[in-house]
Amino acid sequence: MDEHTPQPATYRLIVAGHLDPAWSNWFDGSEIVQLPDGTTSLTGDVSDQSALYGLLARARDLGLTLLSLQRIGG
Numbered sequence: 001m002d003e004h005t006p007q008p009a010t011y012r013l014i015v016a017g018h019l020d021p022a023w024s025n026w027f028d029g030s031e032i033v034q035l036p037d038g039t040t041s042l043t044g045d046v047s048d049q050s051a052l053y054g055l056l057a058r059a060r061d062l063g064l065t066l067l068s069l070q071r072i073g074g
Contacts, residue, residue: 006049007048008045008046008047008048009045009071009073010043010044010045010046010073010074011043011044011046011055011069011070011071011072012042012043012068012069012070012072013030013042013056013059013068013069014035014039014040014041014042014066014067014068014069015040015042015064015065015067016038016064017038017064018034018038018039019034019040019064021033021034026058027042027044027058027059028044028051028055030044030055039067042055043072045074
């Protein structure tokens with residue numbers, strides 16, 4: 001497979017504050033978990049880098065503070 005072919009991958013975003021899990025559909029079905037330290041984890045599959053940038057743009061549009069982004073699979 002060509003190294004430039006988009007590959008699906010799973011990413012975890014950690015944002016400051018608690019985001020209600022009801023926002024999951026807005027984040028393409030990502031699992032939303034409120035963590036005890038006052039942050040929120042969003043974990044989900046993205047089809048390519050463009051989809052990842054879309055998720056980041058949605059977080060930005062909500063005014064969320066991104067604390068970390070990690071590729072965890074794929």
